């Protein structure tokens with residue numbers, strides 16, 4: 001028997017045939033992770049399929065199994081194949097996404113001592129031999145750590161030639177092992193331990209005393225105790241424990257524990273509420289898909305305004321899927337930014353939910369992965385990588401806020417979109433894909449209009465928190481209009497949105513960050529003891545530092561983007577690569593002393609609020625104040641507890657938060673980002689404005705939104721102010737059609753980056769010529785745009801050039817192999 005194996009040895013791509021040794025012939029299945037030899041190295045590979053015949057005359061054997069059970073399900077192998085084709089990336093790159101970190105191993109070399117030290121010639125030789133003599137065989141990466149600043153590899157080469165050292169290729173041992181704890185219990189009844197004379201070592205010695213204390217702790221506890229706890233309480237050591245074990249007084253055992261990131265967090269199970277009339281209608285339409293008959297039908301787009309009850313529909317869908325004996329994956333943009341959504345899943349399905357987030361250690365990730373494989377977890381919630389957990393029978397994939405750009409991998413290959421991958425995966429699995437958004441991306445809505453996706457809408461917002469606020473009935477309720485919604489709920493109006501023309505403010509003598517209307521509204525909100533959110537669109541915002549005399553701009557020496565001004569600490573920072581420096585006092589070009597910053601960041605907005613309303617408590621939420629999930633949660637909880645009145649933040653406050661006391665949302669700068677040279681600039685602005693406006697007016701207190709703009713008539717602003725998705729969709733679609741942009745034609749982006757600007761330009765020119773020639777020769781309808789430098793021209797010290805291919809099947813225009821160094825992005829979400 002033979003097998004086709006994808007080897008994990010970048011940049012080697014492709015698959016190879018190996019034969020199966022007798023002891024593995026029976027057992028090896030597609031999806032098994034194995035070790036094979038490749039050239040001189042031992043490398044990992046994934047079995048793709050078994051073969052009766054190999055296509056090459058001589059094959060090498062599969063050497064060993066890494067894990068007894070297949071690490072990839074057949075469905076995952078299919079998904080990887082689909083992704084590899086859709087994103088034009090190597091199959092192994094897609095498979096690697098699905099292998100848990102820690103199981104994916106790297107090749108290394110092991111060195112062992114054969115002959116004596118007399119063969120050493122240099123100091124490094126001597127050190128290396130001494131190390132191997134003392135420590136036994138060592139891997140290259142271990143020696144790197146033990147002999148830093150030594151060119152020991154040269155010595156090793158020499159010593160290998162003289163047979164002083166032996167060299168064997170090996171794999172790094174897997175890093176992630178299940179965490180084991182050592183448990184200790186008494187081997188005899190407590191009375192016997194306490195009252196009969198025991199040999200605990202030399203009488204009166206400290207060791208005997210420690211061992212006695214250990215026994216005492218065990219007698220008190222009466223059940224097995226974890227060893228670390230026993231050490232902590234008794235002062236004893238592992239050696240003491242072994243001494244007690246030898247004397248037959250205690251029994252040691254090992255237990256495997258799950259490193260559960262949620263350990264210690266308790267959740268009260270929440271009862272599902274009665275559905276509103278809108279929700280019932282939506283649920284009726286899709287309910288049948290989750291039954292045991294499994295008539296899944298096409299994917300569903302749940303288009304519902306902010307606060308219309310989409311999450312409740314996801315929860316029902318998950319419950320129905322579990323009832324049918326299958327499992328569910330729920331994708332959210334980012335766990336740390338959507339804690340309320342995550343908590344609702346945890347509360348509804350206690351003990352059955354696994355979370356995937358960026359702060360998990362490899363070990364935690366590995367445990368979650370294993371619990372999924374063993375069917376212990378039924379629901380997995382997480383960002384795009386959660387799509388790759390090995391649940392045995394996936395019946396539902398939810399993509400919440402499906403318009404969110406964090407679903408697109410833009411950095412490394414494969415540059416996949418998790419929404420598209422979820423749609424394809426669900427088709428393969430005969431599962432249901434449930435997409436939800438208040439502002440679906442144009443492409444998804446276009447597919448829904450074309451009937452490829454079933455459109456289900458929730459047109460009205462639910463008035464939530466009525467009961468929470470009932471205690472405060474006597475409070476004056478402002479601007480709330482609501483009507484019964486069936487069940488216990490009522491519907492509410494979406495908050496009114498006012499657009500303020502900032503050009504007029506300036507003409508009339510107000511050059512401050514805030515319009516008079518926004519200041520007035522802030523004052524009223526604070527006087528009513530309610531809360532406000534001030535939103536700053538960071539994308540494309542200008543906080544650059546420039547010379548007022550000659551116009552010189554302070555730029556990052558590595559990226560060439562303008563540096564942003566920060567006040568605490570006072571410095572200039574690059575938001576692409578993290579470079580920081582102080583602001584110069586004099587202009588390097590003209591020598592002028594008026595080097596100033598321009599524009600506003602969150603710090604300036606916060607300072608301005610504090611200047612205008614000294615009594616107000618403010619809170620800033622951006623990438624500078626919150627980095628870890630804990631910090632995000634802390635800020636959010638602080639605000640929910642009303643320990644702050646005004647929250648100043650960037651894009652991250654727009655993602656699905658439900659804050660009852662927020663009655664005012666101010667958008668400080670609506671049109672930064674509108675003028676970026678990107679085909680999705682208007683769509684992105686419309687989405688973020690609609691989402692952030694959706695944070696206001698979630699309770700009977702009502703709410704309002706004030707949007708400040710220098711282009712108040714722009715259709716993206718006007719449509720979001722009128723909560724008019726359909727209107728925006730119509731206008732934007734017309735523009736895309738005129739310009740030949742997605743969803744009418746597809747784009748494929750090719751980027752080349754190089755430390756030399758000239759080299760980047762030349763590479764782009766050469767590939768452009770090659771592509772143009774083959775496009776003309778084949779009579780393809782695809783066209784080439786570029787070459788041109790990217791809008792973000794430099795990143796981490798490298799110059800970037802790009803080519804775009806636009807057409808119905810842009811992938812067809814690519815040659816079989818691209819010159820090295822080119823990055824491929826099929827259906828890019830941004831061309832900056």
Ligand code: ADP
Nearest residue numbers: 273274275276307308309310311312462464489
């Ligand atoms: P979305 O996901 O569309 O933003 P949510 O599901 O978060 O909407 O619902 C908005 C608010 O309405 C939440 O506070 C939620 O608890 C509440 N809610 C949702 N469905 C119901 C219902 N059927 N009855 C009462 N309250 C509901």
Ligand code: ZN
Nearest residue numbers: 547550587590
């Ligand atoms: Zn100057």
Ligand code: ZN
Nearest residue numbers: 556559574577
């Ligand atoms: Zn930089």
